[in-house]
Amino acid sequence: MRKERIILKVCLSVGLMVAAYSCIEPEPLTEDSYNEWLSGGSQTIFDNGAGAFSTIFPTLITARESVHEIGDIAFEQTFVTVPSPVNPGLGPIFNNVSCTSCHINDGRGKPPVGNEQITSLLVRLSIPGTDPHGGPNPVPGFGGQLQQRTVFGSVAEAQVKITYQEQSHQFADGTTYNLRTPAYTLENPYIPLPADVMYSPRIAPPVFGLGLLEGVAESDILAHADPDDRDDDGISGRPNYAWNVVEGKKTLGRFGWKAANPSILQQSAAAYNEDIGITSFIFSNESSHNQSQYDGFDDEYEVSDSILSSVAFYIRTLAVPGRRNADNAIVLAGKQLFTEAKCAACHVPRLQTSTNVAFPEISNQIIFPYTDMLVHDMGDGLADNRPDFDADGKEWRTSPLWGIGLTKIVNGHQNFLHDGRARTLTEAIMWHDGEAAQSKEFVRNLSTADRDALIKFLESL
């Protein structure tokens, strides 16, 4: 774009905004709530379609945009069996073949329907005790994650079978709703699984906006923590300190369903390693290491340092979709209910990223992710009963809610929670328990119109 056009546009924009402000009435938007339209601060974008989670930060300079593009291409690469001129190194055991095949459209996975293959759900495994770093204790012969797919000639560790049991429940006004409780069976293990094996199914989460969440200061996250519930509101909120491979010590966990991963870089490297069977400088051993099917191909890193860093940068620089209809009267009523139900006690609407001169795009932004980045007891119904560093078997990290209303258009479904058992936002709410029991009861007692308003609010995020 030519310079004069830029200047013209800026002038016009400023002029129009001034004109706008001169006739805007103060209701219903206050200065604060106006910012809420920009969920990702200055890294907010306005694509409400299938590409809503796949859009680059709007303010990246060209050189950094190129790194994002390199990461984008790598994110989509399908790995194949060695030897191959292109993308060798798959497996020998794996969950999927590329980043994007689980994180479709950079969005949310779902459990299989009917006889579909499992594509975007995996199962973590451990036995009682901890590993040398305080993390889950790997299962001999299986490691910390079940790989149910293989290259030709290898045997899957086991097959995951999911069955559901439906139960009918009632809201206070008599309206019924259904919840389905999943049961997981690990069939045909290639060697017997120990009797005391613990497992935790996990859906692929959306990957946009994570750079901003990584940019929130640890102290700001800890400010929301109340591990001993000293304010006596029934809500604790604990940080999960997890092993940071690069730093060689435990640091604040931020990512994954139990916040057991401290950085986007490590999260990406772990996914390459455990999910695809690709080694890197962070995880240099094959996921099959020490297992009978180990193929011995970990003599050189299968993804280079620069590609791994580019993928991490790609994820860091995926922008956040702005809100829709945030000033709609029903949405505003739903927002009020969200606060009254104390949903906002954990799904903290507003966070601020710290100042970061090395990464100006994420520096000092007011963002609206609706999470406190802490882990909470969510009750027995959702419990995986598998500790993951400091998070116990009932604790889950508060999931960010930004963009949640676009799940349907981006991913074609509305399966929520760690294993995708919820089929609507309402079901997801009604699964809440433990620290969120009172909030759930609040919602159970709402009128149909109020429940609809609450959902409309969530859909506007």
Added chain:
Amino acid sequence: MTMKTNYLNMLFISAVLLSFGGCDDDNEGGSSVNETLNAQVINDFSSTLPQTVYSDLASKTSTLYDQVLALEAGDATNAELEAARTTWKQAREAWEQSEAFLFGPVSTDNIDPRIDTWPVNFTDLEAQLASPAAFTEEYINDLEDALKGFHPIEYLIFGENGDKAAADITDREIEYLKGLALNLKTLTADLKVSWTPTASGNYHTAFTTAGEGSSVYPTQQSALEELVNAMIGICDEVANGKIDEVFVAQDPTLEESPFAQNSMKDFTNNIKGVKNVYLGKYAADAKGLEDLVKEFNLQLDSNVKLKLDAAIAALGTVTQPFGEAIISQPIQVQNAVDAINDLKQILEDELLPFVREHSK
């Protein structure tokens, strides 16, 4: 897939919207939005493009399956093989044109990776052929994506250098091909059904009831934006992924469709698909974005068409197979990348804001 939003334009458009939204009394039923035409564009898109293009695709893959079924090891003729290759290219043409609207079930039901994954897993493919496995419908369906779909079929019927003779096709290859062709036929038939108005849960209904109760598209605007963003998405993919990745690396082994030497046609069909969406035209010429733009901004309509034609023409100047052209025709390849990026830019900077302004 990444789409770059021009921040400045966003600011400008937000300001425009804000300036209207602020004094909402002035803008009641503003004449800049033609809801009837918008509804027609949305409806015609479904019938003219996904319904028809996927129907073509399904019909070609069905023919391909019949042709593969007729191949007999030892008795297959070069003419039979050539017929299968021609049909493969025709199916490919429909598929690549459909990539201009890669949203909805093709993406959310995981159909795209199951029919068009690249690279082929040659190591496992050879192992499959050497194994005693029975290539039943179920067995093929359970295979990894890199072992099925267009590209393994391409490899088996064209051969590594594109010159496979019918006499060289083995018994095992034919068995495998039959399984692959049936799987491709089934998946593309599913894709066709996914937009068929009478099928349950079809996406035609979700798309065409935009703003009128659609569970996916709350407004007409969101459906129209989906179209433009899909057009932008494939331009980005072709210019900055499919072409650029191979071109920058100067590495022909990265080429996606090398055996049939079909890559340049694939790229061209992708951009033709963008043109189809803009015009609302495929087998029939219905109302498209073109008609919406023409009503309010003839200059923009003319500019978009110039860029579309320039991109298709630039791709046409690459006369060598893509794998060779990255080295022998670098200027032509670069020109094609630039022309597609030009097209992408006008779609991003002008068409998308236009659609936002003239819809709600």
